[in-house]
Amino acid sequence: MILRTLASLVLLALLGLNALLPSQPATERGPENRVRQDVETALVLGESLPPFELRDLEGRPFTRDDLAGQRVLLTFERSIDWCPFTKARLVGLRDAFAGTPDLRIVWVMSDAQIDARARIFVAELGLADRILFLADPKSSLIRELGLLKADPELIEVGVPHPTTLLLDRKGSIRFLDVRENFHYWLDPRALADGLAHIE
Template structure:
């Protein structure tokens, strides 16, 4: 089953309110309103695109070790997935799909990482629960996400809904900004330029991991 088919099936079950979700029906219009406002506001147009220069960064892995994009790119191209957090089932399914594609990504010469605003302990939990063989780097305040054009502030009505649902982002992320990254996936060439970019303000829509492989292989074939 494709990643998007899995996401669609989960969304249908979640919206139905059947066990184990038991989601109250009134939450869905609120979430859909926030997504529609991101789309209508042109949020995706502000994200990095193919050919843009990717920002350099250094972030800590779950064990507190600093990992720099420069060091990663010295080995080969870099694939980055921006991950909202351990609480997001759509993101977790994407991480699982990326893990399934990791061998193909690494065979193409690239390194795979995810970037999340959550604290390292939550990244360790994400990696454990999703059986990941690649790291989730912590991006406090979504600063790197902002450099990629992905950071957005949750509207007040969505903050209130998250609080009612027990989704305490300040506790999960360790900051009070109530910001998240839009889901985004990028492949970056060794020259630092973006080879592939897929950003969607609708967090229930994710590209297939294999979609980036042609651009990645074409980039590898070019001289660094």
């Protein structure tokens, strides 16, 4: 417990320092309530995801059918190794939906972005207790959905544009947010509003 608290404090301190960097105004960083669709994708509200097979952190297969009958918060994200904004969003989602046990939170990343440091971060904060982490082999689902970041820097190979979906129990997409700029992310309160309309 002490280790988790310490890791959370270090993360918050790093985010505070990052907000002071001159590369972008601090007002353009952090959560926002505005829902975005900055990038054209293959995702359509009211439709289901195509069949897929991803892998959990132990290498076990996970398919679309494994989501059936559940309300699902599904995110496609960058890296929890080197991106402090993604780390902040991850911790924020866990905390915001701690009291919503019937919501399945699924976090998808390119398999190229899941390394030892990412696994340590997940373990130190106990994130896997609430969130299911999945690897997308060769970013195949990310590509199929039109989420792949074009012209990535070397460190970003295989990463998607940050994307958030809410799926109903039938697997239909009921909420969609796709962002080009990862410096600001969807406030969990906006997701809570969307979730309130899903049985």
